[in-house]
């Protein structure tokens with residue numbers, strides 16, 4: 001699925017950008033045919049043509065506002081307007097991408113020799129639809145793990161220009177740590193501080209491009225104003241010794257990806 005010589009890419013510059021700024025561009029790494037097949041598989045999952053028990057679905061809100069999302073509904077029938085699908089690792093085609101050799105090299109450089117999977121998510125914005133995803137960080141009490149996660153790799157399955165709701169980041173915001181112990185959405189009073197996201201950067205990409213995104217870097221995305229779907233896969237990797245702290249139900253065992 002990897003494009004040409006992507007496997008042998010020199011990683012010094014992207015890994016240094018990632019450490020400094022909290023994000024980095026990898027460039028095009030997913031071959032066009034593989035992007036097309038993953039896009040088709042995404043649609044098949046959304047339409048219920050392929051089903052896996054345990055896939056987690058969340059549909060776009062009826063109003064297109066994040067505040068109006070209905071939680072806990074899951075699968076609501078065939079629709080190309082699911083906002084996200086989690087547990088993509090259940091699907092063999094997505095699993096191949098999650099475990100590709102380039103991402104293994106990157107994950108091991110950042111996290112150490114043993115690497116597990118926290119989550120793999122389809123981020124979908126239907127044509128002329130989708131929503132304004134607020135500024136957020138991907139960590140905090142809700143994640144229920146015993147140390148801060150840091151590495152996410154996001155791959156575009158479609159072109160995601162600025163008007164399709166590309167990912168946006170606030171460079172170096174990861175250096176400030178979590179905005180609140182709960183993590184997730186950055187609260188409005190912090191956004192009102194003038195310098196909080198004044199230097200935000202938009203990251204338009206073409207299909208097949210990948211981004212490294214630090215879990216603590218403030219990031220968001222806007223609505224899709226184009227006539228085309230904007231689908232991407234976001235993978236959160238963990239160091240192999242990360243443990244689940246959940247007490248009310250059995251702690252999660254994270255899937256081992258890279259290591260012995």
Ligand SMILES: O=C(O)CCC(=O)C(=O)O
Nearest residue numbers: 123133138154221232234
């Ligand atoms: O693709 C998007 O719109 C959002 C991505 C995101 O929030 C993430 O990867 O954590």
